[in-house]
Amino acid sequence: QWMWKFQHATGQREINELHIPVGSRIKLTMTTEDVIHSLYVPAFRVKADVVPGRYTQLWFEPTKAGRYYLFCTEYCGTNHSGMGGYVEVMEPTAYQQWLSGGGTESAAAQGAKVFQERGCASCHQADRQGRGPMLQGLFGEKQPLQDGTVVTVDETYIRESIVNPQAKVVAGFQPIMPTYQGQLSEEQILQLIAYIRSLGTGTEDGAIGTATGATGSTTTTGGVAPDAQRSNPVGPTTPRGGGEPVNTAPGTTGTRPGGAAQGAGGGTMAQPQRSPQQQ
Structure with missing residues (x-):
């Protein structure tokens, strides 16, 4: 079975549903561990x-506010047609109540554990005495590299530095960091990114949450982006496969796709995945 997995920055995890607050700009950062999805x-x-x-x-x-369908629109295998779910848009007060019911560690807290367990702290020290760059206040800043170029420290750069650390070596440091390709899951990498971001940021965006899903993963953060699209939901689109009627938004109805799980919320990171039987 294919699915979308979501994890919020506050730690909540869901499958095939995404809870988000109405009136907030949401950013999804997405990846997958097998094939292309959409x-x-x-x-x-x-x-x-x-x-x-x-x-x-x-x-x-x-x-x-309302309940809206989400789909995978890139053919991704046998159960592609079942890879659907919902976006639950909630009033801000209701959304905060939903978040408070999680009772789980934040993504940053989980990332801090991975950081310690993998020995990252031995090189990336807050006093700048380690063999790697200090990470406090680094997210969103410009980072000079050995080849004379400059990169912005964002999710993509941090992920590349974890799985392919020789690709962009920071100026003043030796290329001694080992690769963690295949040693960390996409979920753990996203947790590390959340932790590094929590150490301080050079941007004004605030993370709402992270999530991972079926064969891909996405993260979402709150904040204002110059190119953010203002969504104006109308009636929902009828999903593939038909199914029983389901309320979506005031005054609208749709159909529930057969076999689709319900879950995940706004400000999350999502990743689609196969079940163990299909891997």
């Missing part, structure tokens, strides 16, 4: 591919 929310008029080995991002702003 996340599509018809009512929001937004769609983006989810590609193995890299992050893709998508911004949108829901303007009307």
